[in-house]
Amino acid sequence: MKLDFKWSRLESLTALELFNIIKARESVFVVEQQCPYQETDDMDLYSWHLTVSLHGELAAYVRVVDPGIKYKQPSIGRVMTLEKFRNLKIGRPLMNEAIRFTEEQFPEMGIKIGAQVYLQKFYESLGFKVVDEPYDEDGIPHVDMIKNNNY
Numbered sequence: 001m002k003l004d005f006k007w008s009r010l011e012s013l014t015a016l017e018l019f020n021i022i023k024a025r026e027s028v029f030v031v032e033q034q035c036p037y038q039e040t041d042d043m044d045l046y047s048w049h050l051t052v053s054l055h056g057e058l059a060a061y062v063r064v065v066d067p068g069i070k071y072k073q074p075s076i077g078r079v080m081t082l083e084k085f086r087n088l089k090i091g092r093p094l095m096n097e098a099i100r101f102t103e104e105q106f107p108e109m110g111i112k113i114g115a116q117v118y119l120q121k122f123y124e125s126l127g128f129k130v131v132d133e134p135y136d137e138d139g140i141p142h143v144d145m146i147k148n149n150n151y
Helices: 015-032 042-046 083-088 091-105 117-124
Strands: 003-009 047-054 057-065 075-081 111-116 135-137 140-147
Touching (some): 015 083, 042 047, 057 083, 091 111
Antiparallel strands (some): 003 047, 057 075, 111 140
C-alpha cells in the first residue's frame, strides 16, 4: 500500500483539494458524528494541512495548528480517515507523519491535542500523556493530552 503524504498551507491548496478536504471533514465530523458545528474555522488559516491519498483518492487528513493559536504549543487535530479506508489502519502512519512534521517545524515545543476519550490509549501509544480531566466537546467526551519532545 503506497500512501501519498502532502503537506500544504491553506493558501497553497487548489480549489479542488480544499473542496475535497472540507467535504471529507464534514462527512466525518458533522454527519457521521452527528455534531452540527462550524467545522471549518479560523484555525484553518493558521495550520498545516496533511492529506493522505491512496491511488489518487483522499483517504485521510490531519491539520497542525500553529503554536499560540489554539494552545501555547502546536496542536494536531481534525485527525480522520474516510470510512472507505478505515480497514487499512492508516491512522498510525497518519499520526506518525503528523508528529514527525510538527516536531520538525516546531522543535522543543511539545504537541497538545484534544483527543476523543475513546482514542486515549491510541494516543498514549504514540507518546501523549493526559494532562486534564475529560470534558464535553460538541457532545463527545474529550481529554487534553501533551507529547513532550523528551518522551
